[in-house]
Amino acid sequence: MPEMERKPYETVPAGGKAWSIEDNGVRALLFEGEKTALLVDTGFGAGGSLKAVTEQLTDRPVTVVNTHADPDHTGCNAEFGTVLMHPAEFSAYHARKPGMPVAPLWEGDVIDLGGRSFEVIHIPGHTPGSIALLDRANRLLLAGDSVSRAPIFMFGEGRSLLAHRESMRKLLGMEDAFDICWAAHGPMEVEKEQIRRLIEAAGMIIDGKVEGKEPPMPIPAKEYAWSGAAFFCSATQL
Ligand SMILES: [Zn+2]
Numbered sequence: 001m002p003e004m005e006r007k008p009y010e011t012v013p014a015g016g017k018a019w020s021i022e023d024n025g026v027r028a029l030l031f032e033g034e035k036t037a038l039l040v041d042t043g044f045g046a047g048g049s050l051k052a053v054t055e056q057l058t059d060r061p062v063t064v065v066n067t068h069a070d071p072d073h074t075g076c077n078a079e080f081g082t083v084l085m086h087p088a089e090f091s092a093y094h095a096r097k098p099g100m101p102v103a104p105l106w107e108g109d110v111i112d113l114g115g116r117s118f119e120v121i122h123i124p125g126h127t128p129g130s131i132a133l134l135d136r137a138n139r140l141l142l143a144g145d146s147v148s149r150a151p152i153f154m155f156g157e158g159r160s161l162l163a164h165r166e167s168m169r170k171l172l173g174m175e176d177a178f179d180i181c182w183a184a185h186g187p188m189e190v191e192k193e194q195i196r197r198l199i200e201a202a203g204m205i206i207d208g209k210v211e212g213k214e215p216p217m218p219i220p221a222k223e224y225a226w227s228g229a230a231f232f233c234s235a236t237q238l
Contacts (some may be wrong), residue, residue: 009053014188016138017116018235019057023047026072026184029142031059033113039064040133040142041184042083045075056170062114065105067144067184068127070153082109086122088129092158105131116143123171125164126152130195134177139180147171147194151230156220161233166203168195194229201229205238 010022017032023043028050031038037060042050054062064080066073068087074097077083080219082101082138083091090102107122111133118133126146131144145152146167154161172195181190204210205224212222212235 002021006044009043009047011053011057014182015078017058020182020188021050021053021183023051023072023075024032024181025048027188030054031113031116031118032060033116035114036060037062038113039080039109040109041065041067041073041144042076042080044072045077049077049079050076053082063111063113065131065133066093067095067132067142067146068130068153070127070145073144073184083201086120086171088122089127090097090122090129091231092127121171121174121217123164123167125160125167126154127164128158129162130172134174136177139179141171141181141192143171143181143190144184145182147189147190147192148183148188149182149194149197149228150214151223151225151232152198153219153221155219155234157193161202161206161231164208165199168202171195171201178220180222197229201226205231205233208238 006024012020014020020028021028028043029040037058041060064083066085069092082103084103084105087104092168105120109120111118123130123132123146183190203233204226208224212224215223221234224231
């Protein structure tokens with residue numbers, strides 16, 4: 001099979017000292033503080049060196065956090081040494097990448113870059129150790145794959161639509177702390193109203209009120225969409 005054609009990384013300024021780095025349908029996010037920089041996720045890793053890109057944008061030492069351990073978020077981890085993720089991701093991560101150095105990030109941990117900080121919120125569902133990062137000063141929530149206008153992958157081991165709905169309720173309980181979410185797939189800026197839509201859609205799907213449609217790619221799941229929110233689920237998991 002011919003190798004899939006991949007676009008090179010595209011770097012998009014995201015206001016202040018922040019950039020999105022687009023990697024063929026997934027994005028990494030880079031933030032520069034006074035002392036250190038934070039890279040949230042590392043793409044597929046098929047587009048060459050991501051570190052070469054971050055080094056053009058910041059000269060601060062870069063801390064890498066993975067919102068979760070799926071391959072499209074951890075592709076360039078090896079370039080950055082020890083990366084941080086929630087421990088509930090360790091086993092899935094090491095099953096694919098044995099021996100890769102990781103350090104734990106827990107609910108409530110704060111990543112302080114100097115003048116800018118991000119608080120860890122554990123939001124299991126899409127994966128057991130999915131996290132969001134809350135920048136309270138800038139009223140911004142980095143939600144990884146968990147708050148998105150693109151369909152959310154919810155089939156396969158360790159994923160749970162019920163858990164995701166609980167996590168969305170948790171975020172809703174904190175909505176006074178942020179104005180906007182940034183997503184890893186689809187449009188970057190996602191209004192926080194999407195959290196309500198995801199809760200509503202999950203409820204309708206769990207109650208069997210949404211018909212699954214054939215997905216646009218060959219995956220063992222169906223697409224369930226309701227009122228602007230969508231999930232890929234396997235019928236056996238509902
Ligand atoms: Zn993803």
